[in-house]
Every structure is written in C-alpha cells, then in structure tokens.
Amino acid sequence: MRPGRSLTDLVRGALIGVVEVAPGISGGTVALLVGVYDDLIGSAGHLVRGVVRGGADLARGRGTSRARHHFGAVSWAVIVPVGVGMVLAVVTASAIVAPLFDDHPVETRALFAGLIVASIAVPARMVGGRWRAREWALAAVAAAVSFVLTGIPSSAPLEPSPVVIVLSAAVAVCALVVPGLSGSFVLLTVGMYAPTLAAVNERDLAYLGLFVLGAVAGLASFVSVLQWLLEHRRRVTLSIMTGLMVGSLRALWPWQTDTGQALAPSGGPLVPTALFVVGVVVVTAVLQASRLRRR
DSSP states (O other), X not given: OXXXXXXXXXXXXXXXXXXHHXXXXXXXXXXXXXXXXXXXXXXXXXXXXXXXXXXXXXXXXXXXXXXXXXXXXXXXXXXXXXXXXXXXXXXXXXXXXXXXXXXXXXXXHHHHHHHHHHHTHHHHHHTOSSOOHHHHHHHHHHHHHHHHHHXXXXXXXXXXXXXXXXXXXXXXXHHHTSTTOOHHHHHHHTTOHHHHHHHHHHTOHHHHHHHHHHHHHHHHHHHHHHHHHHHHSHXXXXXXXXXXXXHHGGGGOSSBOTTOOBOOOOSOSHHHHHHHHHHHHHHHHHHHHHHHHHO
C-alpha cells in the first residue's frame, strides 16, 4: 500500500462522506467522479459473498477456502482508506454541512447543484461509445422517475423505533450506491434525517449500531445485483444512472420550502447563480485534470 495513494483515497472517501450528509446529493455520484466507484462496488460484492459463503461453508463443515477467495479479491488497499475517510468526514460534516443548509440553504443548494450538473458527464461517458436510442429512452424514463421521487414532500422527523431505524438504513444505503440517488434525501423524505444527524453529533452508539446493522443488511441484499448489472448490462445501467442524476437535480433547486416544494427565485439570484457556476467550474476542472493525468 503506497502512502501517497492511501492519502489520495482517504481524501476521496472524505469527499463521498461529506456529500452524503447533504440531502439531494449522491455519494455514488461522487464515487464515480473521483474514480473509485467500480472498486467500491466490486469489493463490496466480494465482501458480501465472502461473508455469506464463509458462514454457510463453516456451518456445513466445508472450510473457508471459498470465503478466502472472495476476501482476497477485495481491493483492501482502496476501500480501507476510502472507508476511513468517509467515516471521518461524516462525523465532521454532520457538525458543519448541516448548519450550512440550515443557515444558507439557497446558496448551499446552488453550489451543490453546479457540482452535480458537471458530474453528469461521468456516467454518460462511461456508457462507452455513441448513445443509441435505447439508452436515451432509458435515461429519460429514469430522469422522470427521479424527478418525481425527489419532489415528494419530506416528512416531519420521527421518534424512531429500532425496526424503523434498521429499515430506513437498509433503504438509504441502497440509494447511496446508486449515482443520482441520495441516501440522506431518502432519510429526509421518511423523516429520519434529523434523528440520524442528531445521533451522529451526540454519539448515540445504540442508534448508530442499529443504523449500521440496517446498512449492512441493505448493502448485502443489493450490491450483488448492482455489480451483476454493471458487469453484464453496463451500458443500460450507466444510462439509467445518468438519467437518475439528471432527475435528482430537482432536489437541489435553490429556492424551496422546508418540505422541499419548489419556489420561484427570490432575494436576488446573483449569489446563488455565481455559486452554481463555481460548482460547475470546479468539477469540470477536476475532470479535465483527471483526463490529462490518464494521458
């Protein structure tokens, strides 16, 4: 494991963790943007299968050879620093990003909208080659579905039971690994965003333990399906992801009510527009630098 590469992956994980705290912004999108999405999905798939097969084989007295094979295929040198960066960033950003949304919601959403608009190019290019009519149609349907879903008014915060915590985490983590769908936005929609953010800030270990349990269960049930799709239906899957990202921009319209309903621009659009442009420029510069580095 090279220290320079580990530090880079730590920063990549931190970027993913920061945006996962912000409703409407997909950690999967940022994982695509910084170039670790395939590593994370592939490694998660092997990790899940290793745990499942290891448990089943040990129960039947068959040893651990199949489990070791899957564990050996995990990109530990990537996912360990990325995972550490994500955890550190979530803890830090919960105390920083959330107040920004509370105190400057219009400006914050405008900046993140610019970041996402520019990053749509990532899965679109990963489709490979010229888009066909089928890819355009699938992207359009996915965009429409995502637009409708992100327009659902958010619920009032719940007093969650253990079952609700586990189920909410399982659904939210599935959204996390799909670019264009925000796990935090899912939590906001079902009224679990504020309790979860409070649990992180207050170090509520009982709540966080249940949340991690649900996240692991959701990941185990979903990541293998997503990995198969990326391996065997890559063009279709990535075109749908592109559409999901486009539709999810509805959640980042700067002027909204507290429940997420869109409003007409007010209070002067100059600063939000400037921040939107800054977001576009930043991501465009990162993408260009990445292309030059590969050459």
